[in-house]
Amino acid sequence: MSLSDYFADFIATVEPTAWPDSSTLPNVSVIEHAQGALALMPDTPAPDAEAEAEAEATIISAGIHGNETAPIELLGELLAALDAGQLRVGAPVLLILGNRRAIAAGRRYIDTNLNRLFQRDTLTRDDSRFECQRACELMQAVDRFMADVSGPVLHLDMHTAIRDSRYPRFAVEPFSDTATPEFLWQRLADAGMQAGLSQHRHSWTFSHYTRHYHGAQGFTLELGRVAPFGGNDLEPLAPMLDLLRARIAGVTPTASRGAPLVRFEVVDEIMRESEDFRLCFADDIANFTEFAPGSPLVRDGACGERCVTQAPVHVVFPNAHVERGARALLLARPVAQRPVRP
Numbered sequence: 001m002s003l004s005d006y007f008a009d010f011i012a013t014v015e016p017t018a019w020p021d022s023s024t025l026p027n028v029s030v031i032e033h034a035q036g037a038l039a040l041m042p043d044t045p046a047p048d049a050e051a052e053a054e055a056e057a058t059i060i061s062a063g064i065h066g067n068e069t070a071p072i073e074l075l076g077e078l079l080a081a082l083d084a085g086q087l088r089v090g091a092p093v094l095l096i097l098g099n100r101r102a103i104a105a106g107r108r109y110i111d112t113n114l115n116r117l118f119q120r121d122t123l124t125r126d127d128s129r130f131e132c133q134r135a136c137e138l139m140q141a142v143d144r145f146m147a148d149v150s151g152p153v154l155h156l157d158m159h160t161a162i163r164d165s166r167y168p169r170f171a172v173e174p175f176s177d178t179a180t181p182e183f184l185w186q187r188l189a190d191a192g193m194q195a196g197l198s199q200h201r202h203s204w205t206f207s208h209y210t211r212h213y214h215g216a217q218g219f220t221l222e223l224g225r226v227a228p229f230g231g232n233d234l235e236p237l238a239p240m241l242d243l244l245r246a247r248i249a250g251v252t253p254t255a256s257r258g259a260p261l262v263r264f265e266v267v268d269e270i271m272r273e274s275e276d277f278r279l280c281f282a283d284d285i286a287n288f289t290e291f292a293p294g295s296p297l298v299r300d301g302a303c304g305e306r307c308v309t310q311a312p313v314h315v316v317f318p319n320a321h322v323e324r325g326a327r328a329l330l331l332a333r334p335v336a337q338r339p340v341r342p
């Protein structure tokens, strides 16, 4: 069975799909850590993969939100290249397709937002909601992969945003006590990312999981705007595809040096507290739109109106339709840029 067929079956079938014993990839062990989560472990790592100062193993995930199709198409490109022998596995990689039922239905989620559930001890297998079951499986898959690899790991969890953005491609850095090394930010810039947004507190997303519990480097990557399958412009994502290919091959990416990311940090977040909740600005504003002090942001039946207080803020991921108690928008401010060395 090819990798492409395996993942296509995984989305299409309601029955569990098992990875057959015989792998079609030469010199690579394929291990199914969960349905839709395959580890590719090379018998002999590429020389670069061991020499690199950066993380050698990679977790590549797509489809955590079912309607975010560009990342699924990128994963499809990687699978096709692996199947055709055009891409060799030179470093361990865990390939994950997240929310099978939501992908098949073309929806963000079925029962609840999968990307808020990656927290140990709060989630149990007894919670029958589809995404709760899936989060348990994916956490276990990551734990198993991490037990098999040595050295640092990079997790790239690929998404697309609901709305336009002043920076169409941006990386969200989960909260952590340890800083992301500068060379990794530059790797993302080389891969066509335009901005970086650092979280100010735990958010229990998938990339936060690998970072928080396993000390991996991890990012949520926003790769443009949500579109149906076939409606994505993959051209601006070509440098990202190059980075993913290089990670799998265990080689240093050859991409040209991209402009440094514009860096932001989250300073606050606003939760939806009641059913009676609305945004005080047009529903179609772009991510990173700036609001001046005094501007009203949201009106909530439980908490009243929230306005910008002191300095201007940039609004990211505003969404009045999230579940009650969930994050409805992030407020961010620019981080002073370090001088660029020639």
Ligand SMILES: O=C(O)CCC(=O)N[C@@H](CCC(=O)O)C(=O)O
Residues within 6 Å of the ligand: 065, 115, 159, 160, 161, 162, 163, 172, 174, 203, 205, 220, 317, 318, 319
């Ligand atoms: O456009 C939106 O409002 C959401 C796009 C998306 O799914 N973003 C991720 C970001 C996760 C993070 O904060 O790291 C999400 O909301 O899960």
Ligand SMILES: [Zn+2]
Residues within 6 Å of the ligand: 064, 065, 068, 159, 160
């Ligand atoms: Zn998403």
